[in-house]
Amino acid sequence: MNLHEESRPLVVVGAGPAGLCAAMEAAGAGLPPLVLDEGSQGGGQLVKQIHRFFGSREHGAGKRGFEIAVELVSGCLEGGAEIRLGHRVLGFFRDGRLLVDGGEGVFLLRPGATILATGAVERSFPFPGWTLPGVMGAGAAQTLVNLHGVLPGKRALMVGAGNVGLIVAYQLLQAGMEVAGVIEVSRRVGGYLVHAERLRREGVPLFLRHRVVAAEGGKEVESVLVEDMETGALKRFLVDTLCLAVGMAPQAELAAMRGCRLVHVPELGGFLPWHDREMRTDHPGVYVAGDLAGVEEASVAMDEGRLAGLAAARDAGVLDPGKAAARMREIGARLELLRGGPFGEPRRRAKERLCSLPGSARGREDGDRVRRKGRLKKR
Amino acid sequence: MRVRGHPVLGEPPRGREVTIYLDGRPLSAREGEPVAAALFASGIRIAHYTGSGEPRGPFCMIGRCTECRMLLEGRGMVLTCLTPVEEGMRLRTPGGGKA
Ligand SMILES: Cc1cc2nc3c(=O)[nH]c(=O)nc-3n(C[C@H](O)[C@H](O)[C@H](O)COP(=O)(O)OP(=O)(O)OC[C@H]3O[C@@H](n4cnc5c(N)ncnc54)[C@H](O)[C@@H]3O)c2cc1C
Ligand code: FES
Numbered sequence: 001m002n003l004h005e006e007s008r009p010l011v012v013v014g015a016g017p018a019g020l021c022a023a024m025e026a027a028g029a030g031l032p033p034l035v036l037d038e039g040s041q042g043g044g045q046l047v048k049q050i051h052r053f054f055g056s057r058e059h060g061a062g063k064r065g066f067e068i069a070v071e072l073v074s075g076c077l078e079g080g081a082e083i084r085l086g087h088r089v090l091g092f093f094r095d096g097r098l099l100v101d102g103g104e105g106v107f108l109l110r111p112g113a114t115i116l117a118t119g120a121v122e123r124s125f126p127f128p129g130w131t132l133p134g135v136m137g138a139g140a141a142q143t144l145v146n147l148h149g150v151l152p153g154k155r156a157l158m159v160g161a162g163n164v165g166l167i168v169a170y171q172l173l174q175a176g177m178e179v180a181g182v183i184e185v186s187r188r189v190g191g192y193l194v195h196a197e198r199l200r201r202e203g204v205p206l207f208l209r210h211r212v213v214a215a216e217g218g219k220e221v222e223s224v225l226v227e228d229m230e231t232g233a234l235k236r237f238l239v240d241t242l243c244l245a246v247g248m249a250p251q252a253e254l255a256a257m258r259g260c261r262l263v264h265v266p267e268l269g270g271f272l273p274w275h276d277r278e279m280r281t282d283h284p285g286v287y288v289a290g291d292l293a294g295v296e297e298a299s300v301a302m303d304e305g306r307l308a309g310l311a312a313a314r315d316a317g318v319l320d321p322g323k324a325a326a327r328m329r330e331i332g333a334r335l336e337l338l339r340g341g342p343f344g345e346p347r348r349r350a351k352e353r354l355c356s357l358p359g360s361a362r363g364r365e366d367g368d369r370v371r372r373k374g375r376l377k378k379r
Numbered sequence: 380m381r382v383r384g385h386p387v388l389g390e391p392p393r394g395r396e397v398t399i400y401l402d403g404r405p406l407s408a409r410e411g412e413p414v415a416a417a418l419f420a421s422g423i424r425i426a427h428y429t430g431s432g433e434p435r436g437p438f439c440m441i442g443r444c445t446e447c448r449m450l451l452e453g454r455g456m457v458l459t460c461l462t463p464v465e466e467g468m469r470l471r472t473p474g475g476g477k478a
Contacts, residue, residue, distance in 0.1 A: 064387070131433065131435060132434070132436075133436025134424055135438070136436075136439070140441070144440060148419075149381055149382040149385070149388075149391035149393065150381055150382065150412075150420045151419070152419055154380070176383065
């Protein structure tokens, strides 16, 4: 089969905060990017976020996620990047070419350099009844209410008291659903306390040390059985919707297809492509950024994207190494700050550990060992 | 059900009201919204039945899990969370003795 093929100096896969910031930085440095995203809107996760963001001014703090998305997209276009929406990247071959489904058929791209910023996918876990209609990812429920203006059901139970669980539970209330509660296996709330506090004020109970036993119903969810892990007592919640917010995992398929070395880092969401502090993988010309390089936050994703864009432009010979280094230092210092505090500290240490693993041939052997064992030893 | 008078988003912009058909039954939908969203709006959450007759419905809404698949006349099996509504579309619920 003879497929249409295009050459590009830089292709960015994913138009979330990481991909858009990478594209903006690269475009500014003189390496014009083509950005591909399978969605119908640029902005990635941000388009579903209607709460005000934390962070600093550089990261759009105080604005709502979808507002930041609009700003990033227009910044990218003004900077000279091309964005093609509705384009899903299906393959990343060992020879460096990308196979793309543009809706009307597939074609090939031959990039000079590639920045992968494909984000993360929601995790799930099995329990009796988990395939009943009405059980869904918290992100799916969030997409329905905030993007499509449709309710997934009448009354929901949320599993997971991390930021995603807390925020989405609140947003379901805002959209007009009832929320019966948020259950969490651990002893403490994983997300920011402000989000938990808002739910408490709305009268939504938080059940710590509780786990899902089963989702029940004939053809759809009608109730959910939950166990109090301290006492063993069972509670039945009469809900038609069960939302799972039990973590995200980097979407590393394309990186794996390309042959990039994958490392397992539990604190950052699981298997992710090895990279150095400049977001370079072990394959020259392939860079990663954002949740794909470790599940963190939009602010981190933006700065990692900027690093990747700078590194790509410098490595392509269009950006003066001295200038690149100065700007990277500035961004690196900001990332340090973002990863400060009790929430950021474990992630900061995990990143350190990851970046200090050698990316050389011996490193690759290590990587294979890591892959076989399925775990990165803590040092 | 559809969201009404959202405290942050207000009344969300929606496409033209059109009719689609599910297993021959007419349903109101908005042009351009994902088929799965239109079905949720009508309270329909079962997309298909497995070979052993178990119901399945949308789980991820971003084209990853394939649980939302349905038969679309003229197109074959589609992921309804990614397929925009068009006037007069005819959908079928696969499995469960219906396909
Ligand atoms: C409920 C919730 C609340 C949050 N709140 C905050 C907050 O308050 N503050 C904060 O800083 N962060 C927050 N975050 C986290 C933040 O949204 C993410 O960290 C950030 O969006 C990651 O950016 P990214 O660019 O790496 O990935 P994403 O935003 O996920 O973007 C990835 C993009 O890649 C595209 N893509 C993936 N695979 C392909 C492919 N094969 N072909 C084409 N395109 C592809 C996807 O369509 C998507 O648009 C929140 C997240 C959630 C879920
Ligand atoms: S709901 Fe998961 S693919 Fe459509």
